[in-house]
Amino acid sequence: MNLHEYQGKELLAQYGVVIQRGIVAHTPDEAVEAAKKLTEETGTGWHVVKAQVHAGGRGKGGGVKLAKNLDQLKEHATNILGMKLVTPQTSAEGKLVRKILITEDVFYPGETEPSEIYISVLMDRERKCNVIVYSTEGGMDIEDVAHNTPHLIHKEYIDPLAGLQGFQARRIAFNLGMSGVAYKNMVKFIYNLYSAFVGSDASMFEINPCLHASDGKIIAVDAKVDLDENALFRHKDLAALRDTDEEDPTDVEAKSYGLNFVNLDGNVGCMVNGAGLAMATMDIIKLSGGEPANFLDVGGTADAKRVEQAFRIILRNEKVEAILINIFGGIVRCDRVAQGVIDAYKNIGNISVPIIVRLQGTNAVIAKKMIDESGLEVRSAILLKEAAAEVAKVVG
Amino acid sequence: MSVLVNKDSKIIVQGFTGKEGTFHAGQMIEYGTNVVGGVTPGKGGKEHLGKPVFNTVAEAVDKAGADVSIIFVPPRFAADAIMEASDAGIGVVICITEGIPVQDMVKAKAYIDKRGTRLVGPNCPGVMTPGEAKVGIMPGFIHNPGRIGIVSRSGTLTYEAVDQITKAGLGQSTCIGIGGDPIIGTTTKDAVKLLMEDPDTDAIVMIGEIGGSMEADAAHYVKEFGTKPVVGFIAGQTAPKGRTMGHAGAIIGGEDDTAAAKMRIMAECGIHVVESPAAIGDTMLKALGKA
Numbered sequence: 063m064n065l066h067e068y069q070g071k072e073l074l075a076q077y078g079v080v081i082q083r084g085i086v087a088h089t090p091d092e093a094v095e096a097a098k099k100l101t102e103e104t105g106t107g108w109h110v111v112k113a114q115v116h117a118g119g120r121g122k123g124g125g126v127k128l129a130k131n132l133d134q135l136k137e138h139a140t141n142i143l144g145m146k147l148v149t150p151q152t153s154a155e156g157k158l159v160r161k162i163l164i165t166e167d168v169f170y171p172g173e174t175e176p177s178e179i180y181i182s183v184l185m186d187r188e189r190k191c192n193v194i195v196y197s198t199e200g201g202m203d204i205e206d207v208a209h210n211t212p213h214l215i216h217k218e219y220i221d222p223l224a225g226l227q228g229f230q231a232r233r234i235a236f237n238l239g240m241s242g243v244a245y246k247n248m249v250k251f252i253y254n255l256y257s258a259f260v261g262s263d264a265s266m267f268e269i270n271p272c273l274h275a276s277d278g279k280i281i282a283v284d285a286k287v288d289l290d291e292n293a294l295f296r297h298k299d300l301a302a303l304r305d306t307d308e309e310d311p312t313d314v315e316a317k318s319y320g321l322n323f324v325n326l327d328g329n330v331g332c333m334v335n336g337a338g339l340a341m342a343t344m345d346i347i348k349l350s351g352g353e354p355a356n357f358l359d360v361g362g363t364a365d366a367k368r369v370e371q372a373f374r375i376i377l378r379n380e381k382v383e384a385i386l387i388n389i390f391g392g393i394v395r396c397d398r399v400a401q402g403v404i405d406a407y408k409n410i411g412n413i414s415v416p417i418i419v420r421l422q423g424t425n426a427v428i429a430k431k432m433i434d435e436s437g438l439e440v441r442s443a444i445l446l447k448e449a450a451a452e453v454a455k456v457v458g
Numbered sequence: 459m460s461v462l463v464n465k466d467s468k469i470i471v472q473g474f475t476g477k478e479g480t481f482h483a484g485q486m487i488e489y490g491t492n493v494v495g496g497v498t499p500g501k502g503g504k505e506h507l508g509k510p511v512f513n514t515v516a517e518a519v520d521k522a523g524a525d526v527s528i529i530f531v532p533p534r535f536a537a538d539a540i541m542e543a544s545d546a547g548i549g550v551v552i553c554i555t556e557g558i559p560v561q562d563m564v565k566a567k568a569y570i571d572k573r574g575t576r577l578v579g580p581n582c583p584g585v586m587t588p589g590e591a592k593v594g595i596m597p598g599f600i601h602n603p604g605r606i607g608i609v610s611r612s613g614t615l616t617y618e619a620v621d622q623i624t625k626a627g628l629g630q631s632t633c634i635g636i637g638g639d640p641i642i643g644t645t646t647k648d649a650v651k652l653l654m655e656d657p658d659t660d661a662i663v664m665i666g667e668i669g670g671s672m673e674a675d676a677a678h679y680v681k682e683f684g685t686k687p688v689v690g691f692i693a694g695q696t697a698p699k700g701r702t703m704g705h706a707g708a709i710i711g712g713e714d715d716t717a718a719a720k721m722r723i724m725a726e727c728g729i730h731v732v733e734s735p736a737a738i739g740d741t742m743l744k745a746l747g748k749a
Binding site for chain 2: 263
């Protein structure tokens with residue numbers, strides 16, 4: 063589950079991580095009030111206006127602007143609020159900006175030139191432990207850094223049983239070229255950041271940029287936070303931060319029915335039990351000349367109600383020209399699923415696209431007979447290759 | 459013969475008296491699996507499905523000689539259950555539970571590795587040696603005792619492969635569902651290696667999916683040490699980047715973990731790669747020179 067920048071920063075601050083301070087605003091007037099308040103509290107003269115959407119590369123799309131006075135600030139806030147922000151990580155349509163974060167300016171002049179650092183924390187699947195990834199090349203796209211100058215990216219692997227050790231935090235600070243007060247702040251920053259990661263059951267933290275400010279402070283200027291959905295049961299406060307406005311509405315609705323759904327671009331819908339078989343079914347659709355319109359795992363109980371909900375969600379997509387239902391009945395009996403399909407079909411009434419039902423496993427032959435004799439416009443199959451051939455007939 | 463489980467395995471069920479545990483343990487016993495009891499803390503001393511219930515895994519090892527455990531406990535307690543089995547000296551732990559927090563598994567994996575425990579899963583259908591032991595939630599009747607080993611990250615897609623192998627007139631030595639989570643105990647390579655070294659397995663079906671580098675690792679192993687034909691499939695050729703496809707581990711992060719990249723590496727390493735999941739059975743017959 064992704065958090066907004068402002069939510070991520072609040073989480074970090076709870077663990078003592080120094081953040082660039084800010085206040086959320088929903089209107090240009092609120093933005094001006096927020097800026098005045100920040101100036102009072104932090105002494106900042108300039109402010110930054112930052113679009114709050116779940117996508118990276120916001121600056122590139124014009125979603126992050128510096129304001130040197132309140133008139134500029136109001137102008138930026140007016141422009142950004144309500145815009146469809148297009149970044150390298152959004153669709154071509156972009157994402158509607160519903161709120162902005164007004165922040166203090168932390169690039170103030172001082173003893174040293176401010177410099178930007180990259181820090182992330184995530185779980186390394188190959189090594190099966192957490193890793194802190196860091197680089198002196200902050201403020202840029204880290205994939206570009208990894209591609210062009212891989213020697214500038216460092217990794218610190220954390221022992222799962224011992225946790226982050228002091229020497230590791232010190233090594234990170236030294237490798238980042240820190241000394242004096244900045245070095246001490248960096249060690250503290252790493253410690254607190256890692257505590258926040260473990261404490262919140264995060265799956266990813268990305269602080270880019272993390273600023274080495276001109277007075278030696280180490281400040282999280284941005285915070286990309288992704289939390290482990292499976293651990294939200296022990297973080298009720300974090301679970302409440304979910305912003306469904308940022309998610310695909312169909313995905314959200316499907317989830318409320320217990321369906322695992324991902325909207326795609328193609329012309330053949332599918333309904334499958336099991337994630338691996340669902341992906342394989344999408345592949346079959348492609349090989350048969352169609353394009354998958356969705357990923358949909360109905361789970362272990364493909365009863366009439368679920369099948370009907372799944373039908374309704376798939377049919378809402380006007381691009382869908384056919385639907386392939388692929389169920390391998392193990393524990394769930396195929397005749398029950400067949401009955402579910404027949405009932406759902408009748409409940410919905412007139413379904414105008416062809417439906418191919420492939421039921422295999424427990425009671426598959428009985429199920430095929432039920433479908434064939436139901437009088438519905440449904441093509442049935444038992445073998446996967448038969449189902450593929452049926453799809454090819456319809457859209458190939 | 460087989461790997462991991464056989465007719466002599468002494469199997470206990472953790473989460474024995476719960477809804478899932480009760481249903482699947484019943485199915486396992488019906489299949490003829492040697493279930494020697496179960497563990498539900500606080501219900502020790504009772505009997506369930508005609509088998510003894512113990513309070514702890516250690517007690518089940520002590521009194522019933524358990525050497526294999528299958529876990530059905532809810533996600534929030536599952537990592538604890540895995541570590542308890544490991545601590546009690548169980549050699550093979552099979553965890554079915556889906557939805558365990560990743561940080562719990564990071565700890566549990568490090569814990570059991572120190573003790574030499576073999577973990578299969580979590581988030582998997584289990585392990586099946588047809589005709590001997592069904593230690594999981596797979597439908598027994600689609601299997602047929604034979605000499606093809608199957609390794610897969612998925613549940614129903616494994617059944618699909620099993621079914622095609624059976625319909626091709628072949629059978630299975632052992633089917634290992636390794637699980638769809640980011641952190642699992644037995645990797646694709648580990649499972650392929652077990653089957654490659656099993657004298658009663660003639661060929662292997664290896665089914666992977668997008669995300670991670672397990673299939674590439676297994677492919678490199680096959681290239682270097684392989685002595686038997688391997689048929690491979692990767693699910694998710696049409697999956698978009700950056701979206702989790704049902705399984706927590708099925709997400710494309712970069713170029714290397716797409717289906718196309720994995721299939722290319724597997725083919726380069728001499729694996730018979732099928733583009734269509736409907737062609738697993740036929741391709742195996744060809745690989746064995748029987749078609």
